[in-house]
Amino acid sequence: MNDTDAYHAQSETFESLSALFAASAQVDDARPAPAPPKPAPAKRRVPGKYDYTDKSIWTAAELDTATELARGALAAAAEHDPRERPEVTTRYAQSVRSEDIFLSLSGRLPASSHADTLVVEVAMPRTQEMAEIAVDVTRTAVDVRSSHYRLAMPLPNEVVETKGQARWDAERRVLELRLPIIKLFDV
Numbered sequence: 001m002n003d004t005d006a007y008h009a010q011s012e013t014f015e016s017l018s019a020l021f022a023a024s025a026q027v028d029d030a031r032p033a034p035a036p037p038k039p040a041p042a043k044r045r046v047p048g049k050y051d052y053t054d055k056s057i058w059t060a061a062e063l064d065t066a067t068e069l070a071r072g073a074l075a076a077a078a079e080h081d082p083r084e085r086p087e088v089t090t091r092y093a094q095s096v097r098s099e100d101i102f103l104s105l106s107g108r109l110p111a112s113s114h115a116d117t118l119v120v121e122v123a124m125p126r127t128q129e130m131a132e133i134a135v136d137v138t139r140t141a142v143d144v145r146s147s148h149y150r151l152a153m154p155l156p157n158e159v160v161e162t163k164g165q166a167r168w169d170a171e172r173r174v175l176e177l178r179l180p181i182i183k184l185f186d187v
Contacts (some may be wrong), residue, residue, distance in 0.1 A: 005040040032140070083150040087123040090156065118157055124149050130168035133175060137161045142177065158182040 092115035127133060136143040139158045144151040159179035165174040167176045 019045045029065075034135040065076065081150045083145075083148060086144070086151055088151060088153060089121040089123075091119050091121075092181075093117040093119050115181060116183050118155060118159055118179045120153075120155075120179065122149075122175040122177070123173065124150055124175060127173060129170065130166075133168070135166055135175070136176070137164050137179060139182070142179075144175065155179070 092112055094116045120142060122144050124133070124144075124146060127146045132146050134145045137159065138161055141152065141154050143153075159181055161179075164177055164179040167178070168174075169176065
C-alpha cells in the first residue's frame, strides 16, 4: 500500500466517523430535555429547636438573655453604690517546670489558652489592711468591697470559686486574687 492509498483510506474513515457523529447529534436533538431537579423541601423551624445547619453554639435570643442578666446583676450591684471603683488589672499565669521550658514535654505554649490561673490585681490605695476588704468570687464574676471601694466585675473565664487565693500587698496596697481557670477539656 502506497502513501496515496493510505491517505484515501484515512479520508474515508474520517468521513464515515463524521457522518456517525452527525447522526448521533440529530438523535440527541430528538430526545426530550431532562426534567429540572426538584427543589429541596423548605425546612420548618420549630420554636425552641436548634437549627443544626447553623454552626452557632447558642441562639441569638440566648446570647441576648445571658448578656442582659450579667449586665443587669452587675449594674444593679454597683448602680446605687457611691464608693469608688478601684483600678483593676487582669492577667493570665501558668505553672511551668524546667522540663516544660527546656524540653517542651508538656505541650504547653505561652498563650492565654494554656493558662492555669487568672490573676486579678485590685489597687486600693486608701485601704490600710486586708481585714477591711470583703471578697466574693463566683464562677463568672468577682465582687470586692471595702469602706472606700466597690468592684463588681465579670471574669473573662470561668474559675473554680472555692480554690482561689487572695493576698494583700500592704506596701503597694494591692489585693491580688489568683483564681484557677476551669478548662473545658480537662478531666
